Amino acid sequence: MAESPEMRIFHLLREVTVEYGLRQAEFATRNGMHPTDVRALICLLDAERAGTDATAGWLGERLGxxxxxxxxxxxxxxxxxxxxxxxxxxxxxxxxxTVEDRAKELGRAHFGPLIDGTVALLGGFTEEETRGVRRFLTGVRDLMDGDDGTPGAAGVSS
Incomplete structure (x- = not known):
């Protein structure tokens, strides 16, 4: 049975998230961290970009x-x-x-080529295409934020 175009996109998204998770795990291992440490750094960097004060309580909520x-x-x-x-x-x-400059430098050294490549890729998109990508990713994020907490609810099925 042929997959619908929507399911093909879902499976591509899942491939990207799995690959990104592997790169995060590689970064963690290479730098003597636990994968949760990397997630914590990402949360703290996101807070910094958003101008949000990050406390341990705030971080704990984000990490579960x-x-x-x-x-x-x-x-x-x-x-x-x-x-x-x-x-x-x-x-x-x-x-x-707050995230120290040393951690930012390590992250940039590891993830910089991926970030730069992604930015360059998006630079070739029209404004309308970029808005569509943003709307899609924001929608998926919002769906996951509304997850009921059931293991696998975010789409482990085929």
Whole structure:
């Protein structure tokens, strides 16, 4: 039976996410980290780009970790020199997390060619095509954010 064009696109998206996950795991291994550490760095970099204050509680929510698990991740990343803790100047009770330049440099060295290639690829798209890609990826992300938490609900089926 022939696949629908929509299912072919879904399977391509799944291939891309699997391959990207493998590259994240390779980066983690190469730099003495756990894959969750890499996910934490990505969350913290996203927060920085969005101008969001990142606390351990905020990070734990994004990673789906309890307080002890989040502390272990932050401790590992701090020990490796990838993350810094600092008191919030507006509320000294809060501790903010930031990604150190060293971690950004490591990430750029590993993922830079992929980032540059992706940006170049998108540069060849029309504005309308770029809007379509953004709308599709945003929609998929929003579907996953609305996931009911059931294992495999994000599409492990054929």
């Amino acid at each position: 970790l309890n307080s002890a698990g989040t502390t272990a991740v932050v401790d590992r990343l701090e020990r490796l020199g990838h993350v810094a803790r600092s008191r919030d100047a507006r509320d000294r009770r809060r501790v903010l997390l």
